[in-house]
Structures are given as C-alpha cells and as structure tokens.
Amino acid sequence: xxxxxxxxxxxxxxxxxxxxxxxxxxxxxxxxxxxxxxxxxxxxxxxxxxxxxxxxxxxxxxxxxxxxxxxxxxxxxxxxxxxxxxxxxxxxxxxxxxxxxxxxxxxxxxxxxxxxxxxxxxxxxxxxxxxxxxxxxxxxxxxxxxxxxxxxxxxxxxxxxxxxxxxxxxxxxxxxxxxxxxxxxxxxxxxxxxxxxxxxxxxxxxxxxxxxxxxxxxxxxxxxxxxxxxxxxxxxxxxxxxxxxxxxxxxxxxxxxxxxxxxxxxxxxxxxxxxxxxxxxxxxxxxxxx
Amino acid sequence: xxxxxxxxxxxxxxxxxxxxxxxxxxxxxxxxxxxxxxxxxxxxxxxxxxxxxxxxxxxxxxxxxxxxxxxxxxxxxxxxxxxxxxxxxxxxxxxxxxxxxxxxxxxxxxxxxxxxxxxxxxxxxxxxxxxxxxxxxxxxxxxxxxxxxxxxxxxxxxxxxxxxxxxxxxxxxxxxxxxxxxxxxxxxxxxxxxxxxxxxxxxxxxxxxxxxxxxxxxxxxxxxxxxxxxxxxxxxxxxxxxxxxxxxxxxxxxxxxxxxxxxxxxxxxxxxxxxxxxxxxxxxxxxxxxxxxxxxxxxxxxxxxxxxxxxxxxxxxxxxxxxxxxxxxxxxxxxxxxxxxxxxxxxxxxxxxxxxxxxxxxxxxxx
Numbered sequence: 001x002x003x004x005x006x007x008x009x010x011x012x013x014x015x016x017x018x019x020x021x022x023x024x025x026x027x028x029x030x031x032x033x034x035x036x037x038x039x040x041x042x043x044x045x046x047x048x049x050x051x052x053x054x055x056x057x058x059x060x061x062x063x064x065x066x067x068x069x070x071x072x073x074x075x076x077x078x079x080x081x082x083x084x085x086x087x088x089x090x091x092x093x094x095x096x097x098x099x100x101x102x103x104x105x106x107x108x109x110x111x112x113x114x115x116x117x118x119x120x121x122x123x124x125x126x127x128x129x130x131x132x133x134x135x136x137x138x139x140x141x142x143x144x145x146x147x148x149x150x151x152x153x154x155x156x157x158x159x160x161x162x163x164x165x166x167x168x169x170x171x172x173x174x175x176x177x178x179x180x181x182x183x184x185x186x187x188x189x190x191x192x193x194x195x196x197x198x199x200x201x202x203x204x205x206x207x208x209x210x211x212x213x214x215x216x217x218x219x220x221x222x223x224x225x226x227x228x229x230x231x232x233x234x235x236x237x238x239x240x241x242x243x244x245x246x247x248x249x250x251x252x253x254x255x256x257x258x259x260x261x262x263x264x265x266x267x268x269x270x271x272x273x274x275x276x277x278x279x280x281x282x283x284x285x286x287x288x289x290x
Numbered sequence: 291x292x293x294x295x296x297x298x299x300x301x302x303x304x305x306x307x308x309x310x311x312x313x314x315x316x317x318x319x320x321x322x323x324x325x326x327x328x329x330x331x332x333x334x335x336x337x338x339x340x341x342x343x344x345x346x347x348x349x350x351x352x353x354x355x356x357x358x359x360x361x362x363x364x365x366x367x368x369x370x371x372x373x374x375x376x377x378x379x380x381x382x383x384x385x386x387x388x389x390x391x392x393x394x395x396x397x398x399x400x401x402x403x404x405x406x407x408x409x410x411x412x413x414x415x416x417x418x419x420x421x422x423x424x425x426x427x428x429x430x431x432x433x434x435x436x437x438x439x440x441x442x443x444x445x446x447x448x449x450x451x452x453x454x455x456x457x458x459x460x461x462x463x464x465x466x467x468x469x470x471x472x473x474x475x476x477x478x479x480x481x482x483x484x485x486x487x488x489x490x491x492x493x494x495x496x497x498x499x500x501x502x503x504x505x506x507x508x509x510x511x512x513x514x515x516x517x518x519x520x521x522x523x524x525x526x527x528x529x530x531x532x533x534x535x536x537x538x539x540x541x542x543x544x545x546x547x548x549x550x551x552x553x554x555x556x557x558x559x560x561x562x563x564x565x566x567x568x569x570x571x572x573x574x575x576x577x578x579x580x581x582x583x584x585x586x587x588x589x590x591x592x593x594x595x596x597x598x599x600x601x602x603x604x605x606x607x608x609x610x611x612x613x614x615x616x617x618x619x620x621x622x623x624x625x626x627x628x629x630x631x632x633x634x635x636x637x638x639x640x641x642x643x644x645x646x647x648x649x650x651x652x653x654x655x656x657x
C-alpha cells in the first residue's frame with residue numbers, strides 16, 4: 001500500500017512541478033526581462049555609468065527632442081506600407097494556391113515558404129545586389145528602355161528598406177491568408193453560384209469577407225516583424241534610410257545609453273502590442289461556424 | 291402550374307467521375323408543381339442527379355431540357371433553380387436577412403424591394419423575429435428554414451433539396467416534413483427532394499423515383515411503389531415485405547399462380563401487362579405485405595399454408611410476428627403484422643398456425 005501511495009505522491013509532485021514550470025517559464029523568460037526593461041527606462045546614464053535613481057528624463061527626451069518622434073512616426077508609416085505591399089502581393093498568390101488541386105497546392109506553398117529557411121543576412125545581401133547601381137533591377141529597367149541610365153533610387157534610402165522588407169516578409173503574409181482562404185467551405189461558394197451570383201460577386205461578397213481574418217493576422221504579423229527589424233535598414237538604408245530600429249540599436253551599441261534605449265524600446269513595444277491587439281480584434285470574425 | 295406538363299426532362303443522362311460511372315442513361319421527367327422525391331441507398335447516384343440538374347457538376351453524356359429548351363450546359367448561376375444544401379451552406383458573415391436577400395441583391399434589385407420580399411419569405415418560414423441574427427446563433431431547424439427561404443425567394447422554377455433533414459433529430463424531422471410539404475402546397479413550386487429515408491419519401495412525395503446503382507428502378511406514386519413494385523429491389527427496399535421465390539404458372543384472367551416452397555400462391559396481375567406477358571416457368575417472387583398476411587379460418591381456400599411463430603414483437607399500435615414456413619417450417623422466413631390488442635396477442639410464440647393472404651393483396655415481381 002505504502003509503495004502505491006508513494007508512487008502516487010511522486011506523480012502528484014511531478015504534475016505539480018509541470019504546472020509550476022508551465023507558468024514559471026513564460027514569467028522568467030518573457031515577463032521578467034520586460035519588467036527589467038521597464039525599470040531600466042527610468043534610470044539614467046552619467047559619464048558611462050548607469051545611475052540607479054528613478055527619473056522621467058528618458059521619456060521627456062523622447063517626446064521633446066526633435067529627432068525621435070519624426071523617426072518614430074516615419075518608421076510606423078514605413079512598416080504599414082510594407083504590410084500593405086505584402087498583403088497586395090500575397091493575396092493573389094495565396095488565392096492562386098487555393099485554386100490548385102491536391103499535391104500541387106502544397107508543393108507550391110512549400111516553394112513559396114522555402115526562403116524562410118535561408119539565412120536572413122544572406123537574403124539581404126542578395127536583395128541589395130539586385131537593387132544596387134549595377135544590380136539586376138537597374139540593368140533590366142535600362143534594357144527595357146524604361147530608364148536611360150542606372151538609378152540610385154533603389155538602394156541606400158527608404159525605398160530600399162521598403163522593397164527589401166516587403167520581399168523578405170511576403171512569406172509571412174501568404175501563410176495566414178492561404179489558411180483562411182482554404183478554411184472557407186466550398187459549399188458556400190457553390191451556394192453563392194446557385195443563388196445567381198457571378199464569380200466576381202462570389203469573390204467580393206463571400207470569399208473576400210471570409211478571408212479578412214487571415215488578412216488581418218497577416219498584416220499584423222508583417223508589421224510587427226518589420227518594425228522590430230534593425231538589420232535590414234542598417235544594411236540597405238544607407239544614411240538617409242534612418243529607422244527607429246537603428247536608433248534603438250545605436251543606443252545600446254555606440255551610444256551606450258541603455259536606460260534611454262530601454263525607454264525607446266518601451267515606446268516600440270506599445271506600438272507592437274497595439275498592432276497585435278488590432279490584428280487579433282479584426283481576426284476574430286462573427287460566427288465562423290456554418 | 292399544370293401538374294401534367296413536364297417542367298424538366300433528363301434524356302439519357304450519364305455521369306462518370308474519371309472512369310467510375312455513377313449514373314447510367316437516366317431518363318426522368320419532372321412535372322410542373324409536383325413534389326418529386328428521389329429515393330435510394332447511399333451510392334445510388336441520387337445526389338448526383340440533383341447536382342447535375344442544379345448545374346453543380348457537368349454532364350458526361352445526355353441532355354437536360356427545361357420548358358422545351360436545352361439547358362445541359364447552362365452555367366449554374368443562370369439556371370432558374372435553387373438548392374437547399376445538406377449542410378445548409380448559410381453564409382456565416384451575414385445575418386439571416388442578409389442570407390435570405392442574397393439571391394436578390396446579386397441581381398441588383400432595389401434595396402426596398404429586397405427588404406419587403408425578405409420579410410415576406412421570413413414570415414413564410416416563421417422566422418420573422420430572427421432577421422438580425424447570425425446563422426451561428428440559430429438552431430438546426432431554424433437554419434434549415436433560413437436555407438429554404440433563401441432558396442425560394444428568387445422564385446425558382448425548381449427547388450432542389452439535398453437530404454436537408456438528415457442532420458435533424460427525429461421529432462424535428464417530422465415537423466420539418468410537414469412544414470416543407472405545406473410550404474410546397476402554398477407556393478406551388480416544384481420540389482425535387484433527395485433522401486435515403488423511405489418514410490420521409492412516403493410522407494411528402496407526390497411521386498417517388500427509386501434509384502439503385504446509378505439506375506432508376508421505378509418511378510411512381512408512393513401507393514404504386516408500395517403495392518406494385520416492379521422489381522425485387524423496390525419490393526425489398528420500399529417498406530417491409532415478404533418475398534417468396536418460385537416459378538410462374540399460366541395466366542388465369544387477372545390472376546396468375548406461382549409455384550413456391552409454400553405451395554401454389556395466386557397473385558393479382560391486374561393492370562400489369564409485363565406480368566401477364568412473362569413466360570410460363572419464369573422465375574419470380576410472390577410479394578405480400580406483413581399486414582396482408584393473416585391467420586386463416588375455415589372459409590379461406592387460396593394461398594393457404596402453415597408456419598411456426600418464431601418470435602413476437604410488440605411495436606405499439608401493431609404486433610409483428612416472425613414466422614418460419616415452408617419445408618420443415620424452416621425454409622422461409624415471413625413477417626405478419628396485426629393490430630395490437632389490449633388483452634395481449636392472440637398469437638403464441640412456438641405455436642403452429644395456418645396462414646393466408648388474399649390474391650388481390652398479393653403481387654408478383656419478376657426475378
């Protein structure tokens with residue numbers, strides 16, 4: 001009896017341990033670091049050492065200094081543009097995928113997602129060489145007679161960041177849109193045909209509204225990934241392509257002002273959380289069951 | 291709305307999926323204003339017939355005619371038919387009135403007219419109070435009625451119903467059967483109803499088309515199918531039946547004898563020339579319903595044989611006896627149904643009894 005009792009007690013302890021870990025791990029690895037960041041944002045730096053006394057100075061500087069707010073705002077606009085471009089390109093691709101049958105559908109989906117397996121830095125290098133003065137894009141435009149001579153419009157500026165981020169993040173937009181399109185029951189489309197709708201009407205009134213949750217989550221995905229990225233702007237942005245991510249990076253690196261960097265991170269985190277909440281709100285559709 | 295004119299005609303219609311044939315050379319005429327039920331076991335091709343008419347699938351061969359006009363290749367959204375789908379296929383992102391008005395709004399009908407016709411249709415299916423609900427907020431029976439309202443608001447020539455009651459529980463199914471029938475009588479639109487449930491078919495249909503393995507076996511009123519099945523499949527599939535195999539004897543006026551393990555049984559062949567024309571000695575079945583079989587008394591001469599009562603089952607209003615008859619009282623299993631009596635059955639299990647059925651209640655089916 002006592003043997004059985006002790007194994008039962010051991011099992012109970014194990015399950016308690018698992019429960020505690022399930023709650024503790026996110027707390028230790030997500031919430032605690034965020035809290036540390038938040039605390040740091042109220043410290044200050046004096047001659048290279050961190051002063052551990054609370055101050056609102058970092059936030060005052062963020063809101064009053066003429067540099068930071070405009071860059072912050074421009075970066076948000078840039079990332080919204082990236083999200084819009086990604087959706088516009090990914091939707092037709094995802095829609096096309098759902099019109100394919102059986103194994104072709106998933107083979108092609110895999111092909112579209114393969115870039116995700118490649119190194120991020122290598123992809124940026126590849127795109128930079130395509131956009132450069134002697135890159136594929138300029139050569140093609142000159143060859144087609146659209147441009148007289150290679151343009152510097154595509155690299156080391158905001159355009160370059162926009163194009164590169166869009167290219168890098170399209171797979172993240174295709175997947176949720178594809179999944180939401182694929183979840184639409186075929187009988188709904190047949191019912192729409194049956195009631196006399198043309199294929200355009202069926203698309204606009206049934207397919208499109210029912211796939212909006214996927215579009216919303218794709219947009220928030222892309223936006224969040226784009227706004228947190230500092231490597232892409234660093235590598236293709238040049239001097240004029242200055243984003244909030246680069247400022248953040250410089251605060252932690254060259255400027256060695258962790259408290260100010262932490263304050264900027266808090267501002268970024270608020271935008272990211274807002275984007276995720278908005279995406280989630282639009283992603284929830286009324287009564288998805290048939 | 292003349293019940294005798296044909297609305298829709300299928301001529302030698304065949305359908306294959308890849309190399310698998312599912313319909314063989316179907317000919318079928320649907321009369322204007324009738325309630326026609328296509329009845330068959332699963333895999334009989336009944337749903338395919340409906341999908342071909344609705345335009346959900348292309349024909350492999352044959353023609354479909356509507357009012358003297360061929361529509362075999364007319365696209366689905368141009369056909370003046372509407373379907374009530376098995377799973378209702380309501381649009382989850384639209385309210386009840388959005389769903390019902392959909393067929394009108396894609397035809398660019400004025401908002402005001404749509405609103406008034408939607409409320410009429412919802413009144414007809416008794417869902418006026420639910421106009422602003424979403425499908426997810428409705429019960430199965432209510433969704434069913436929304437699907438019906440959505441189909442009939444476009445005033446189609448034909449409403450196609452694909453096992454629409456299959457997902458409902460028994461009580462609700464009964465109510466919906468009566469409801470569908472009363473709606474059909476009220477709007478006088480032709481209904482083509484597909485089901486595998488023969489009780490449903492008997493209860494609602496003006497005519498029933500029985501299908502099996504991609505062929506139409508018989509088309510007729512429920513009464514005709516019940517009392518004059520034209521083949522073994524229909525005789526066995528449609529209601530409970532006793533079939534006894536034998537060889538046909540020579541025709542005697544409106545009757546014909548058949549030599550069976552139960553002896554010589556005489557059955558009516560009145561009004562059925564193919565049964566009169568069959569060769570003597572041809573294999574056939576004597577068919578008689580459980581309620582036609584009864585205990586014989588001294589006056590009964592025809593179709594008399596003895597059997598042992600193997601089992602008695604009380605089924606409420608009636609009592610069903612399973613009887614073993616023929617050689618050694620073991621060769622042939624029969625069923626007898628009689629009204630139940632409050633003071634207990636007059637039959638006793640294990641008893642040997644003398645049984646008979648009247649020749650005019652017997653029927654012949656060629657094997």
